[in-house]
Amino acid sequence: MAQLSLRDVRKNFKGTEVLRGIDLEIGDRELVVFVGPSGCGKSTLLRMIAGLDDMTSGEFLLNGASMRDVPPSRRGIAMVFQSYALYPHMDVYENMAFGARLQGLDKDEVDRRIQEAARMLRLEPLLKRKPRELSGGQRQRVAIGRALTRKPEVFLLDEPLSNLDAALRSDVRLEIAKLHEDIGGTMIYVTHDQVEAMTLADKIVVMNAGRIEQVGAPRELYERPANTFVATFIGSPRMTLIRATRKGDAFAVAGSGAVELPGAPASGTEVTLGVRPDAFEIAQGGQGFGAEFVYSEYLGNDAYVYARLGDGTLVSARTDPAPRPERPGERITLRPIAAAVHFFDGESGQRL
Numbered sequence: 001m002a003q004l005s006l007r008d009v010r011k012n013f014k015g016t017e018v019l020r021g022i023d024l025e026i027g028d029r030e031l032v033v034f035v036g037p038s039g040c041g042k043s044t045l046l047r048m049i050a051g052l053d054d055m056t057s058g059e060f061l062l063n064g065a066s067m068r069d070v071p072p073s074r075r076g077i078a079m080v081f082q083s084y085a086l087y088p089h090m091d092v093y094e095n096m097a098f099g100a101r102l103q104g105l106d107k108d109e110v111d112r113r114i115q116e117a118a119r120m121l122r123l124e125p126l127l128k129r130k131p132r133e134l135s136g137g138q139r140q141r142v143a144i145g146r147a148l149t150r151k152p153e154v155f156l157l158d159e160p161l162s163n164l165d166a167a168l169r170s171d172v173r174l175e176i177a178k179l180h181e182d183i184g185g186t187m188i189y190v191t192h193d194q195v196e197a198m199t200l201a202d203k204i205v206v207m208n209a210g211r212i213e214q215v216g217a218p219r220e221l222y223e224r225p226a227n228t229f230v231a232t233f234i235g236s237p238r239m240t241l242i243r244a245t246r247k248g249d250a251f252a253v254a255g256s257g258a259v260e261l262p263g264a265p266a267s268g269t270e271v272t273l274g275v276r277p278d279a280f281e282i283a284q285g286g287q288g289f290g291a292e293f294v295y296s297e298y299l300g301n302d303a304y305v306y307a308r309l310g311d312g313t314l315v316s317a318r319t320d321p322a323p324r325p326e327r328p329g330e331r332i333t334l335r336p337i338a339a340a341v342h343f344f345d346g347e348s349g350q351r352l
């Protein structure tokens, strides 16, 4: 059983606050993903949970007990790093035995744990190999195996896939999801890749500049982003943000005309509209924002059209791959589907 509580956790490095009051509850057996742009504090937060860094202030409780004075080795937490430093002179078996031996376990128990981890991670045929005789993905699995043999209650993974190529990355990602089911522990996974976060997580924690922007299930974040940061961070291609001025149900964009969006929240005059690429229809005239075609991307099953509104905003819209505007500068009309538009306060960026 492993339940984690972070309460107003802060961290300063030489006078700069890099974590600015983190409050977070992580339930037993959850797979939680910390996601956010480079430098937002994900690794720092993870290192604090592991006990590798001190907090400047705040509390971290594991199953209700403060971890303030508990050293890393006594927390029941194992961490797998981005650079999975294996010992080059030891074979896979020895590398995996290392952590478990440090715990003072006897030889038979260590062996039992290694065999179990090797089976789970399909490393059995590789136990006698040296790290240099392994592929990147295999090395990464050994690093995970080494953490597994310690039987941690909490598993921390810091960008474990970043050194792998795209194909391997999706393989190992599947393995990690399966591993989480098999071991039934709590897992915290750090990435700056929102696709990785969406596919793996029970719960995503979106971080930005040392703060949490939103916590929720992948679907929740996609369908009801709390603010413009989360709205544009989650989802690919990105949601377009459009500054509009409201009069009744009509939303006007400088140089592109106005569109009626019935059902919009009542408040706000200066509003930011959030429209995902599949929430636009491309029309020739009629209701919609006037725009100038810039270029298109063909992806096989669909295509994306990029167009510029009168105020300079670049908009992306999904379209059928077949007939689409071809000439840069061509005038098109982009009609947002009212029910799929997100509304944010024009100033604060918070969801209306």
Ligand SMILES: Nc1ncnc2c1ncn2[C@@H]1O[C@H](COP(=O)(O)OP(=O)(O)OP(=O)(O)O)[C@@H](O)[C@H]1O
Residues within 6 Å of the ligand: 013, 014, 018, 036, 037, 038, 039, 040, 041, 042, 043, 044, 045, 191, 192
């Ligand atoms: N030991 C340190 N001394 C001073 N500043 C540090 C130290 N470690 C991290 N920082 C700073 O703290 C901030 C957060 O870093 P952190 O590594 O937690 O970010 P991250 O979200 O994990 O980024 P990335 O995705 O690039 O790994 C950064 O601005 C970083 O430069």
